[in-house]
Amino acid sequence: MAKLNWGMIGGGEGSQIGPAHRLGAQADGNFVLAAGALDVDAEKGRAYAQRLGVAADRAYANWEDMLEGERNRDDRVDLVTVATPNSTHFEITKAFLEAGFNVLCEKPMTMTVEEGEEIVRVAKASGRICAVNYCYSAYPMVREMRHMVRTGQIGKIRLIVTNFSHGHHGDATDADNPRVRWRYDPKMAGVSGQFADCGIHAMHMASFIADDQVETLSADFASTISSRELEDDAMVNFRMQGGTVGRLWTSSVAIGRQHGFDIQVFGETGGLRWASEQPNQVLYTPVGDRTQIMEKGEAGLSDEAARLSRVAIAHPEGFPLAVANIYVDLAAAISGDARDGLPTAEDGLRSMAAVYAAVESAKGNGAWVDARPPMFR
Ligand code: NAI
Structure with missing residues (x-):
């Protein structure tokens, strides 16, 4: 399978869930971190993204710039992870789905039931994958x-x-x-x-x-x-x-x-x-x-x-590899091999x-x- 381009919003330096996503997405060589708007503080986010290997022009100040910057690229990201605080999930997830990106959103997906129904409808209409990170499953x-x-x-x-x-x-x-x-x-x-x-x-x-x-x-x-x-x-x-x-x-x-x-x-x-x-x-x-x-x-x-x-029996596997399993199934699904069990x-x-x-x-x-x-x- 060719490597897929991956983008991340939130999950900046010092965040709780950011490292689990980076370890998980990159554990199997399916995804490469190609773009990011990692932090509510634009400069901190841009600097951290570049330290993680993201090119300067794809280390964005905020998610709106990332949407505009990625939208028309030939090598645009294949998957966007939304790992920001809860109140921002809805508008970011909806905007990226509507622009034709696949999205993995952190839980809780939205703040209201109406917003949740809207995301289900938008995901269906866009034909893109919208997964939610119920990683324990x-x-x-x-x-x-x-x-x-x-x-x-x-x-x-x-x-x-x-x-x-x-x-x-x-x-x-x-x-x-x-x-x-x-x-x-x-x-x-x-x-x-x-x-x-x-x-x-x-x-x-x-x-x-x-x-x-x-x-x-x-x-x-x-x-x-x-x-x-x-x-x-x-x-x-x-x-x-x-x-x-x-x-x-x-x-x-x-x-x-x-x-x-x-x-x-x-x-x-x-x-x-x-x-x-x-x-x-x-x-x-x-x-x-x-x-x-x-x-x-x-x-x-x-x-x-x-x-x-x-890894072999009795060798511990833990949380980041459970998150990695979500990314394995996302990579397969993006490549047209839908996987039973991926939380949507x-x-x-x-x-x-x-x-x-x-x-x-x-x-x-x-x-x-x-x-x-x-x-x-
Ligand atoms: P956190 O507060 O530790 O980190 C949030 C990160 O997002 C920070 O780097 C912050 O600068 C950045 N950020 C905030 N607003 C942003 C914006 N508008 N644009 C770009 N970056 C922005 O939060 P934590 O604990 O990492 O939680 C993030 C999300 O992950 C929450 O929705 C939480 O519920 C979820 N979570 C899920 C877990 C799971 O087991 N699936 C475990 C822990 C958190």
Whole structure:
């Protein structure tokens, strides 16, 4: 496959997610960083892009200049990654799709359900790929769990229990730190704090493994640090279209939990358990039998899990290689080989609908509400 040209917006020096994208996109030699508008500070962004090897005329001051600069080039970028703060995702993603670029947008894809529907429509009309970075779904052993569910190895799924709870915003004396405070300020973060930040990863994962969609939900939100306008803890019960019962806890005040993302899937004939801090193993318990440890890289895994495992058994693979798996499938899709499992704008939209449903439910004392986007009802 010829190398594809890649452009990045946001993800500047010192950003949280920027390095994972750069490692991921370039891990397999599919993409070369050819253009960027990396930082809200134009000069910093231009200088950093050039240090990363981008030519001076493609190290742009902002995304508008990048759109204009790339639009008419013969060697224009094949894919644009949007790794800026949430409130900018919609306008950047929409503008690049409309100009005929493929886009990988960070989550949450938009700030509202209406914007999410607009992105789904624009992506469809443009015929371009719009993916959303639900990168945890690209861990090999997560793909193995989905394969096991699809092939009936644990029977019909009765129950999914998932958590994405950490304690990094649990210090009340640090609540005014500007890097923390904006996440609980509706003007900056939107209608939801912790659920929109981390909870949607867990909800996407539940849908991904179950191969099913969330239909209704009931939410309890709490601002356990009382100065916070948006929730820092949420418990969300949900039901999937196929009848699966879901329980989701997400928190940023769970002191002692580090990354804290795990999922358990309970079927009629077995259970599965995976945690992001030990991503190379799945615990599998057939009904009436002992728990087995399944290991990334071992013989007998599904083709999909084997394809996405890169280094030998027992050698750790982690977050940047899960992001790399998203880029592998993007490179294939851009070259006309669509890949099952790539998270798309439709997944991004479903998350926004779940966020709005959870906010409505929490305001209504946990009333059950429809969690589907209007476009998919
Ligand atoms: P951050 O605040 O650490 O970095 C943001 C970067 O974007 C900075 O370099 C900043 O200068 C740049 N930027 C801001 N506005 C810009 C603009 N208009 N044009 C160009 N650059 C601009 O933020 P972080 O944590 O890296 O998050 C970025 C996005 O990634 C968020 O939407 C977040 O939700 C998402 N994220 C996703 C994760 C995942 O697991 N998929 C994990 C962490 C973050």
